Amino acid sequence: MSPGRALAGAGLTLATLAALSGTGPAGAPGGDGPVELTAALASGAALVQPLELARMIRERRPVRLVDVRDSSEFIRFSLPTARNASLREMGALQPDESGPIVVYDDGSGSAVRAWLLLRRLGHEDVRVLRGGVLGWVEDVLSPILPASTAEERSRFDSVAGLSRYFGGLPKIGDPAMREAAPVRAEAAITLISRRGCY
Amino acid sequence: MRAPLYEWGFFGDGASLLVALAVGVAFGWFLERGGMGNARKLAAQFYFRDLTVFKVLFTAVVTAMLGVFWLTRLGLLEPSLLYVPPTWVVPQLLGGLVFGVGFVMGGLCPGTSCVAISSGRRDGLAVLGGMLFGILLFGEAFPVLEGLYSATPVGTLTLPEVLRLPYEATVLLVTAMAVAGFVLAERLERGRGGPVGPGPDTPQGGT
Structure with a gap:
């Protein structure tokens, strides 16, 4: 038998076995496809x-x-x-x-x-x-939230309490300030590390 | 140990470059041994006189497909981590057309032009030069072509999804198509005088 025929035979055998090996996403060990x-x-x-x-x-x-x-x-x-x-x-x-x-x-x-x-x-x-x-540093450790209305103040207090629990430094301000001066994760982490919380 | 090894973190960027080098050397060696550095042989594909390119590439497709299927079934490969290139219908059709015209005119495609250069063929150098110039031209014209470049996106498509067939049946279908294609290709070659042998443009007398 020529090598070409042998290879074709091997390929067809493996493909036929594949077709007979059961249905479902190929090899999914569990969970969704x-x-x-x-x-x-x-x-x-x-x-x-x-x-x-x-x-x-x-x-x-x-x-x-x-x-x-x-x-x-x-x-x-x-x-x-x-x-x-x-x-x-x-x-x-x-x-x-x-x-x-x-x-x-x-x-x-x-x-x-x-x-x-x-x-x-x-x-x-x-x-x-x-x-x-970075999301943790921005939202939990260094949150900037407005507090000009009672509703905003209430939300700020809630987030600030959570932030301080983790050693964060919450600030009152316009969240757009973040875009002007994006938080530097390295700097925030260094600052918090020096405070001995982590 | 499960593949893809890089995605699972078994090795880093440096080691992945070494693996890529080894795979590239093996790929080039097999292309050269298969006669893929010979422009006459490649161009003969378009006249149905020598279908080596079709046979080599379809063999690679079937080998990879069976390998991926069975490695997955044996739990040695995680298929969701494999990259499936997305489809953009119109730009890829146009790109395929340009590629095909270039292929039949030059007798070489990008990979085989490198193979041709490594075995001392100057036409490979010309094709590679043209390819690099084309890349430069495309880069410069990109602001104009950008709309076309990103037109008609349809996301990642796989044969089982398009044909609405189970993976297993698709594997058998593609393999059967390949084997039928090989039989037909050999008949066509025989009917037109047989495949192209080592020709006068082969520097050392044979590939």
């Missing part, structure tokens, strides 16, 4: 806001926080209760129905990759922290 996962990401349902996460931690609600940045960055600064894990260590996370897994990064995209992996590994409730570390 690519279409459902993409829809969940696009809808924003997979995100958790920094302030919502801060409340969950403060209220001791069951949440597993996973930092997917390098270990050196994790040692320098991490969110309270977080553990550090690389993408290859995602498989070691045990399924737990009691609360969500929240993953975060520094905007590198690793958190979205970790979210995809965890969903494909069968974890039902997985979320990505909106904005990652």
Whole structure:
């Protein structure tokens, strides 16, 4: 038999076995297929806001926080209760129905990759922290909120209490100030670290 | 250990460049051994005299497809981390047309022009020069072409989605198509005097 015929025979055999191997998304070990996962990401349902996460931690609600940045960055600064894990260590996370897994990064995209992996590994409730570390610094550690009306004052007090709980420095002001002088995550973290809160 | 190894963080950017180098060397070597550096052989494809390009590329498609399918089934590959290029219908049709005209005129495509240069063929150098000039021209004309460049986006499409078939049936269908195509290609070649052999433009007398 010529090599060409042998290769064609091998290919057809593997393809026939593939057709007989059962239906469903190829090799999905569990959870949703690519279409459902993409829809969940696009809808924003997979995100958790920094302030919502801060409340969950403060209220001791069951949440597993996973930092997917390098270990050196994790040692320098991490969110309270977080553990550090690389993408290859995602498989070691045990399924737990009691609360969500929240993953975060520094905007590198690793958190979205970790979210995809965890969903494909069968974890039902997985979320990505909106904005990652910078989102936490901006919304929780250095919030800038108006307080000119009673309603705004009430909201400021609520957020400021949460921010101070985590060692933050809330400010009264126009949130547009942020656009004029965006928060520098490094500077904010250094400042808070010096205050001995982390 | 599961693939894609880079996406899972098994190695970093530096190691991924080394892997890319090894894969590129192997790719070039196999293209050269398959006769893909010979412009006469490649141009003969368009006259149905030598369908080596079709056979080599369809073999690569089937090998990769079966590999991805079975590695996924065995739990060694995570398919949701593979990059699927998105589709823009009109710009890709036009680009394909320009590419095809350039291919039949020059007798080489971008990859095979590099293969041709490495085996000492000067026509490869001319094609590569033209390609780089075309890239420069496109870059300069991009503000004008931008509307066309991003027209008719349809997102990422895969054959099972388009054909509304299960993945497994699509794998069998594509493999059967490839095998039927190979049989037909060999008949066509025989009917037109057989494939192009090592020709006078082969510097060392054979590929």
